[in-house]
Amino acid sequence: MISSASECRRPCYRAGVLLLFxxxxxxxxxxxxxxxxxxxxAKIKAYIASGWGTLTRSxxxxxxxxxxxxxxxxxxxxxxxxxxxxxxxxxxxDCNVQVENLPFAxxxxxxxxxDKVATHGLLYLExxxxxxxxxxxxxxxxxxxxxxxxxxxxxxxDLARGMVDNFFFEIEHYGTILNANRTYYLTRAQAPFLSSMxxxxxxxxxxxxxxxxxxxxxxxxxxxxxxxxxNREPHLAGKTGLSRYYDFGIGPTPESLQDESGVHxxxxxxxxxxxxxxxxxLAGRKLGEKADRHDPSFTIQVCDVPLTxxxxxxxxxxxxxxxxxxxxxxxxxxxxxxxISFRFGPYGAGTHHFAPTCLxxxxxxxxxxxxxxxxxxxxxxxxEEWQARAKERAAKMQExxxxxxxxxxxxxxxxxxxxxxxxxxxxxxxxxxxxxxxEQARAVARNLSIFxxxxxxxxxxxxxxxxxxxxxxxAPLQMITxxxxxxxxLSEDANRVSYEFLSNVLENFQRDGTIREKYNVxxxxxxxxxxxxxxxxxxxxxxxxGAFLTLLHDLPADMVTKVDQAPAKEAAQ
Numbered sequence: 303m304i305s306s307a308s309e310c311r312r313p314c315y316r317a318g319v320l321l322l323f324x325x326x327x328x329x330x331x332x333x334x335x336x337x338x339x340x341x342x343x344a345k346i347k348a349y350i351a352s353g354w355g356t357l358t359r360s361x362x363x364x365x366x367x368x369x370x371x372x373x374x375x376x377x378x379x380x381x382x383x384x385x386x387x388x389x390x391x392x393x394x395x396d397c398n399v400q401v402e403n404l405p406f407a408x409x410x411x412x413x414x415x416x417d418k419v420a421t422h423g424l425l426y427l428e429x430x431x432x433x434x435x436x437x438x439x440x441x442x443x444x445x446x447x448x449x450x451x452x453x454x455x456x457x458x459x460d461l462a463r464g465m466v467d468n469f470f471f472e473i474e475h476y477g478t479i480l481n482a483n484r485t486y487y488l489t490r491a492q493a494p495f496l497s498s499m500x501x502x503x504x505x506x507x508x509x510x511x512x513x514x515x516x517x518x519x520x521x522x523x524x525x526x527x528x529x530x531x532x533n534r535e536p537h538l539a540g541k542t543g544l545s546r547y548y549d550f551g552i553g554p555t556p557e558s559l560q561d562e563s564g565v566h567x568x569x570x571x572x573x574x575x576x577x578x579x580x581x582x583x584l585a586g587r588k589l590g591e592k593a594d595r596h597d598p599s600f601t602i603q604v605c606d607v608p609l610t611x612x613x614x615x616x617x618x619x620x621x622x623x624x625x626x627x628x629x630x631x632x633x634x635x636x637x638x639x640x641x642i643s644f645r646f647g648p649y650g651a652g653t654h655h656f657a658p659t660c661l662x663x664x665x666x667x668x669x670x671x672x673x674x675x676x677x678x679x680x681x682x683x684x685x686e687e688w689q690a691r692a693k694e695r696a697a698k699m700q701e702x703x704x705x706x707x708x709x710x711x712x713x714x715x716x717x718x719x720x721x722x723x724x725x726x727x728x729x730x731x732x733x734x735x736x737x738x739x740x741e742q743a744r745a746v747a748r749n750l751s752i753f754x755x756x757x758x759x760x761x762x763x764x765x766x767x768x769x770x771x772x773x774x775x776x777a778p779l780q781m782i783t784x785x786x787x788x789x790x791x792l793s794e795d796a797n798r799v800s801y802e803f804l805s806n807v808l809e810n811f812q813r814d815g816t817i818r819e820k821y822n823v824x825x826x827x828x829x830x831x832x833x834x835x836x837x838x839x840x841x842x843x844x845x846x847x848g849a850f851l852t853l854l855h856d857l858p859a860d861m862v863t864k865v866d867q868a869p870a871k872e873a874a875q
Contacts, residue, residue: 343854343866346811350847351456353817357844358461359439360430362389364397366439367424375400377423379485381475382407390426404485411478411531412550414488422556425483428471429464435819435842440482441468443492444639445845448778450499452848454506455855463503463517469496470524478531481637489551490637494532494664497525497671515679522675529668532661539657540716543698545665548654549633552626565642565834569649570624576648583631583651586622630654642835643761643770645713645726649834655717659703663731666695670736696737703732709745710752711738727753727761727779733786743790750795757823758803759783767833774830775803775823777849784853797861800853805868807850812869816841817850 359366367376377400378393380386384403386394394401400423408414416422424440431441432449446465453462469479479496481487500521507514531537532545539546558565573580628651635641635650638658646653673688702714705721711729713722729746732738738746753759758775765772780803787796806826811817818828819840830839854862 341866342808342812342869343862346808346817346850347854349811349815349817350452350851353842353847354432354453354456354458354461357432357435357842358430359433359441361387361426361428362393364393364399367393367397367399368439375421377402377421378426379404379419379423380426384426384475408475408477408488411491412489412536413477416485416488416551416556419485422485425472425476425480425485425488427468427483429468430461431465431468432461432844433842434840434844436838436840438482438840438842440484440487441465442482443479444495444778447495447499448781448845448848450502450848451781452844452851454502455848455851459503459506459510462499463507466496466499466503466521469499470520473524473527479528486556490549490633491528491531492637493639493661494528494668496521496528497668497675500525501671501674518675519679522672522679525668525672525675529665529672532665539714542657542702542714542716544657544662544695544702544714544716546654546657546716547634547637547661549630549637551633553629555633555636558632562835563837566624568834569628569651570622572648573624574622579648583625583628584622585625627651640761640770642768643726644764644766644768645722645724645728645762645770649768652715652717655715656722657702657714657716658728659699659711659713659726660728660731662695662699662703663728663735663737666692666699666737667735669695692737699732699737704742706745709742709749711742711746725752725763727759727783730759730779730783730786733790734782735786736789738786738790740790743786743792747787747790747792747795750799753783754799754802755823756802757806757821757826759799760823769820769830769832769835773822773824774820775806776820777803777843777846781849781852784856788856797857800857801861801865801868804850804853804857804865807846808865809869817843817846819843819846 361367361378367378376397378390380390380401380403382404386401390401393399400421402423404414405418406414427441431446432453433439434442434445434449446469450462450465453459453465468483472479472483476483476488478491479494481490481492500518504514504518504521536548536550537545554566570584573584631646631651631653632649634653635643635646638650638653638661640650640660642650644650646656646658669688669692673685673692676682676685676688702721703711705712710725711732712724713726713728714720715722729749733743733746750759752763753761755773755775758780760772760775761779762771770776780799784796784800787793787799802823803821806821806823807817809826810821810828814828818830819838819842820830821827822829828839830837854865857865
């Protein structure tokens with residue numbers, strides 16, 4: 303296993319500029335810092351630098367409070383009993399925004415009942431934050447890690463630290479790190495990157511001469527609280543000793559009803575056409591036979607509440623409906639951040655039945671970083687305990703996730719008692735988190751061709767029509783793949799994948815002057831027609847900005863030049 307504690311944390315000077323290396327950057331980068339660029343790369347870096355301001359939101363800005371995804375009036379919610387800050391009072395006056403306190407206090411995850419909130423709205427945060435882009439006005443859980451990496455690379459340390467402080471505020475007042483700071487997200491978290499964000503900020507500040515042990519000590523306590531949620535029911539993956547994604551809410555998510563037109567009918571139609579997969583996600587009188595959607599008597603009735611509360615038409619003789627079990631899986635999938643794919647069954651319906659490679663790798667990394675924090679804070683006994691937990695988790699993951707015959711890591715279906723066979727880009731998480739053996743890392747690298755295309759790493763080789771499957775590549779997974787490969791000395795593969803994705807982003811930037819949420823890595827385009835889920839390919843885009851800067855910085859100088867020339871080469875062809 304590779305220890306994160308051994309990674310490079312030293313300053314490097316080039317041309318009078320101090321380059322900062324944080325916890326997740328390997329020492330290799332220090333000797334291969336990318337040179338200044340004057341061509342297309344310089345233009346896209348300028349776009350990113352100016353874009354941070356465009357993507358920044360705060361509770362003193364009218365535009366921050368609007369939710370473009372919902373048509374309801376704008377409401378800003380403060381924690382129960384929380385005094386209205388002066389800046390918010392001004393926001394109320396200047397923007398005609400309704401400001402209210404939540405009607406309930408929240409002491410831990412799962413306590414909040416969003417149905418008791420009359421009108422959904424934004425949840426107050428104390429500090430400015432960077433949003434993904436486009437229609438997003440809230441601060442997202444796992445997006446923020448990749449955004450933060452870009453902010454640190456661009457020298458915006460105070461903004462990055464303020465975002466981490468916002469997550470502390472969420473844990474303190476909203477029970478957990480939320481999917482995002484909206485009332486309808488109060489029932490679920492998102493993939494746990496908090497310890498990595500804390501260490502990235504702490505090490506960056508340390509390199510510039512600021513050592514804030516008090517802030518780190520506070521972060522240590524908040525990380526322990528966040529970690530605890532993932533390691534007790536209902537987030538436990540059966541008897542595996544590992545964790546799963548789980549949303550405390552029931553029924554369809556408000557954002558899917560508003561923003562994903564017809565998705566539930568498509569899901570019901572799919573299961574109706576595949577009755578062998580429908581149990582326990584679909585119910586109705588038609589399930590005993592192959593559904594014929596051309597039969598005039600056949601109807602798809604999508605019920606958005608449990609049957610005991612359903613509308614009368616949900617129980618028509620020829621109708622079918624999605625079950626509470628489907629909605630539980632759908633919500634868990636959204637907590638994972640990978641919405642939507644077929645990785646955990648069709649439309650992610652079985653997400654809550656799996657111990658995922660990604661989540662448990664992140665928890666392993668959290669345990670290692672908690673051990674590192676404890677060491678810095680002079681708590682050696684606690685550090686040893688965290689190391690022991692990490693070792694125990696790694697052993698369980700080795701047993702359940704690794705398939706030696708296929709040379710890949712797979713999720714584990716604890717309900718069925720077997721390993722999944724769905725090839726997915728999260729197979730690179732064990733490398734990034736550092737618990738894969740060197741032999742396993744080399745085996746995974748030999749299987750790069752399963753995912754690698756001309757424009758980067760695809761999420762899977764399966765074309766399901768979902769945005770988190772083939773042919774789409776997403777910035778976070780490019781970073782995790784590349785940094786995982788680098789951690790095990792597989793620099794040639796890492797450089798190649800970096801070049802493929804960077805050139806993809808740059809060529810599309812030259813065509814339309816934007817950076818997008820996701821990319822088609824087969825055609826090297828931003829075309830994004832998906833069968834279900836969000837149809838748009840949003841402009842911005844926070845985590846793509848962060849990944850671009852990070853991947854570019856870690857490339858050797860000659861490959862940066864090659865990236866810079868990629869658009870001209872593409873145009874010539």
